[in-house]
Amino acid sequence: MKVNAAPMNQNLWTKGFTTGVTIIALGILVVIYRFIFGLGAVTNLSDGVPWGLWIAFDVVTGIALAAGGFTTAALVYVFNKGEYSPLVRPALLTALLGYGIAGFSIILDVGRWWQIYNPIWSWQGSSPLFEVSICVMSYLTVLFLEFVPIMAEKFDQNPDSLLAKIIVKIAPVVNRFLIALIILGIVISTLHQSSLGSVMMIAVARIHPLWHSAWMPLLFLISAIAIGFPVLVIESYYSAKAFGRKFEQGILSQLLKLTPWILGLYVVVRFADIIVTGELNLLVADIWGIVFVVEMCLIAIIPTVLLLNKKYRESDSGILTISWMMILGLVMNRFNTYLITYQPRPGWDYFPSLGEIIVSAMLVSLLFVGYKLLANYFPVLSKE
Amino acid sequence: MAVDRRSFLKFGAATVGVSLLGFNETNAEANDEFADNYAMLNDSTLCIGCRGCQSACKEAHELPHTGHDKRYEMPTDLNAQNLTLIQLQRKSEDEYTFIRRSCLHCNVPSCVSVCPVAAFTKRADGVVAYDKDKCIGCRYCQVACPFDAPTFEYNSATPVVVKCDFCKDLRLKNNETPVCASICPRKAIKFGTRKELLREAHKRIKDNPGRYNTHVYGETEIGGTSVMFLAPAGFTFEELGYRKWGETPPGQMQEEIQHGIFKYWIPPVALYGALGLAAYTLGKKNSNKSDDSGEVKNES
Numbered sequence: 001m002k003v004n005a006a007p008m009n010q011n012l013w014t015k016g017f018t019t020g021v022t023i024i025a026l027g028i029l030v031v032i033y034r035f036i037f038g039l040g041a042v043t044n045l046s047d048g049v050p051w052g053l054w055i056a057f058d059v060v061t062g063i064a065l066a067a068g069g070f071t072t073a074a075l076v077y078v079f080n081k082g083e084y085s086p087l088v089r090p091a092l093l094t095a096l097l098g099y100g101i102a103g104f105s106i107i108l109d110v111g112r113w114w115q116i117y118n119p120i121w122s123w124q125g126s127s128p129l130f131e132v133s134i135c136v137m138s139y140l141t142v143l144f145l146e147f148v149p150i151m152a153e154k155f156d157q158n159p160d161s162l163l164a165k166i167i168v169k170i171a172p173v174v175n176r177f178l179i180a181l182i183i184l185g186i187v188i189s190t191l192h193q194s195s196l197g198s199v200m201m202i203a204v205a206r207i208h209p210l211w212h213s214a215w216m217p218l219l220f221l222i223s224a225i226a227i228g229f230p231v232l233v234i235e236s237y238y239s240a241k242a243f244g245r246k247f248e249q250g251i252l253s254q255l256l257k258l259t260p261w262i263l264g265l266y267v268v269v270r271f272a273d274i275i276v277t278g279e280l281n282l283l284v285a286d287i288w289g290i291v292f293v294v295e296m297c298l299i300a301i302i303p304t305v306l307l308l309n310k311k312y313r314e315s316d317s318g319i320l321t322i323s324w325m326m327i328l329g330l331v332m333n334r335f336n337t338y339l340i341t342y343q344p345r346p347g348w349d350y351f352p353s354l355g356e357i358i359v360s361a362m363l364v365s366l367l368f369v370g371y372k373l374l375a376n377y378f379p380v381l382s383k384e
Numbered sequence: 385m386a387v388d389r390r391s392f393l394k395f396g397a398a399t400v401g402v403s404l405l406g407f408n409e410t411n412a413e414a415n416d417e418f419a420d421n422y423a424m425l426n427d428s429t430l431c432i433g434c435r436g437c438q439s440a441c442k443e444a445h446e447l448p449h450t451g452h453d454k455r456y457e458m459p460t461d462l463n464a465q466n467l468t469l470i471q472l473q474r475k476s477e478d479e480y481t482f483i484r485r486s487c488l489h490c491n492v493p494s495c496v497s498v499c500p501v502a503a504f505t506k507r508a509d510g511v512v513a514y515d516k517d518k519c520i521g522c523r524y525c526q527v528a529c530p531f532d533a534p535t536f537e538y539n540s541a542t543p544v545v546v547k548c549d550f551c552k553d554l555r556l557k558n559n560e561t562p563v564c565a566s567i568c569p570r571k572a573i574k575f576g577t578r579k580e581l582l583r584e585a586h587k588r589i590k591d592n593p594g595r596y597n598t599h600v601y602g603e604t605e606i607g608g609t610s611v612m613f614l615a616p617a618g619f620t621f622e623e624l625g626y627r628k629w630g631e632t633p634p635g636q637m638q639e640e641i642q643h644g645i646f647k648y649w650i651p652p653v654a655l656y657g658a659l660g661l662a663a664y665t666l667g668k669k670n671s672n673k674s675d676d677s678g679e680v681k682n683e684s
Contacts, residue, residue: 130500205634
């Protein structure tokens with residue numbers, strides 16, 4: 001499993017990068033305002049709708065989309081599919097940035113952020129959110145450690161700062177326990193990806209029954225596993241574009257052969273759930289039935305059909321379209337569960353404020369800018 | 385009302401009063417761990433909507449009066465400055481009643497179940513207490529509460545969750561009745577133990593045929609609550625803004641799954657073992673085939 005990666009060492013300040021940095025600067029102003037004047041000053045959150053865009057998109061959707069890190073690691077290190085090893089580092093970087101950003105948005109969203117570390121010592125085992133917070137903290141640590149050998153490769157040549165010296169020093173230890181660490185990362189991921197589904201189970205009176213289910217933990221886990229590879233496709237495409245490299249469609253098409261199986265399982269479980277609970281009639285009851293069908297088509301049904309067809313699976317535009325479609329479906333699913341079908345307290349309403357949208361845009365920009373910065377400096381992308 | 389009001393302020397007096405009525409403790413009560421919890425019974429047929437409880441609560445908790453020129457104006461929902469609220473519920477021109485909103489101090493509280501840092505606790509005396517030093521301000525309690533009770537200071541840089549505290553530090557500590565119950569001129573809010581007040585509620589329904597909705601809200605809902613309600617006949621509790629709930633606490637399924645996943649840590653450890661075994665055997669198989677794979681190293 002030889003990894004042949006190199007830093008890109010290119011000029012950073014392209015038009016896209018500059019735009020990203022500008023949005024981040026704008027977002028920082030909103031963030032400062034939020035910390036001085038409170039959540040109400042920049043968000044439309046209220047007692048009626050306590051969780052808004054930041055939770056639904058930045059945290060819940062973000063963590064699902066970052067699942068590519070653990071699925072790729074599982075494929076290469078556990079199931080020993082060495083041919084996919086060039087994808088491990090880009091997937092790891094995406095996960096590291098994704099979780100880092102999700103962690104940062106949790107700090108922005110919680111009111112008493114200076115006590116954010118409290119779950120470490122004040123435990124409530126019955127709370128899925130307790131599990132999520134512990135898992136996000138520990139998985140971020142694991143991801144950082146997995147990134148240590150990559151940084152060490154860079155610093156090996158010239159460890160001039162204290163940080164570089166520490167990284168180089170601990171890298172051999174990390175390398176020794178790398179596989180144990182990677183498996184730990186996989187276990188933590190399965191735990192919190194499913195727990196994000198458990199979180200909304202208690203809100204049985206608030207969420208539309210087509211989305212509320214006793215099987216939410218399982219459904220959230222399967223959809224997160226399924227979305228991992230499509231996110232890799234998108235990431236590979238745009239990083240190839242950004243660095244002026246060739247888009248490695250072949251290896252990704254190969255990877256996407258697995259996706260219809262996972263999606264098939266998802267469709268079966270999801271429909272079995274609404275049949276068992278006798279909610280099938282809700283599909284034709286009102287607009288939410290249509291929304292449910294559209295969501296299922298985008299996240300699973302159409303992608304499965306297209307991916308089984310070689311013509312679409314083995315073309316650039318084919319896998320790009322399918323990947324975007326699945327991502328859109330997943331975003332719809334998480335938004336419907338956490339926000340759109342959420343019944344506010346009587347008399348309340350919610351639509352994200354400009355401030356909330358700017359901060360979310362900032363976090364997306366942070367992902368792209370951070371990726372470019374780190375892939376440019378550290379050996380993440382494989383040599384062509 | 386010739387009853388001496390001051391005597392009703394004393395929790396002890398109420399206990400004596402009820403026991404003089406000569407009820408015997410039933411088996412169900414003897415087995416009920418919540419029977420002796422502090423409780424309140426709200427009787428909508430007695431409430432005249434004077435909102436004395438609302439003002440007294442505000443004053444006791446030193447919460448700011450909001451509105452033009454600091455005049456007291458009616459809030460439309462519970463908020464961080466109003467821990468309790470009287471709402472007018474009108475069905476038609478002549479058919480209306482008043483209903484109180486506040487934390488119901490559930491027997492099995494959802495907020496306690498979901499709070500990731502255990503900032504909420506169900507005390508032995510029945511009070512659901514909040515600790516701001518633990519709270520991280522995630523507002524999961526607001527999402528989970530079956531009765532829309534917890535509120536949050538959205539306009540503060542150092543916000544806290546705000547809800548009825550049962551006057552635990554202001555009154556209960558000194559064996560005094562919570563302010564809302566003590567101030568009510570119509571005795572529409574009665575303070576006592578859960579056991580006494582349930583008896584009292586059923587007695588009122590029995591003694592006044594046709595006056596009440598025969599259900600006592602909070603007796604069984606989600607496993608019972610400490611704050612309970614009587615409604616006038618002709619009104620359902622849903623019409624008064626209280627959802628229909630079964631007897632099972634809504635957090636139960638979630639808790640069972642959480643505890644199932646972490647049962648003696650078996651599932652995560654088993655998953656770790658299985659993945660480790662897979663990695664070992666599959667890696668070995670492959671390294672027999674070729675030499676450059678199977679070795680887990682980040683070589684460049």
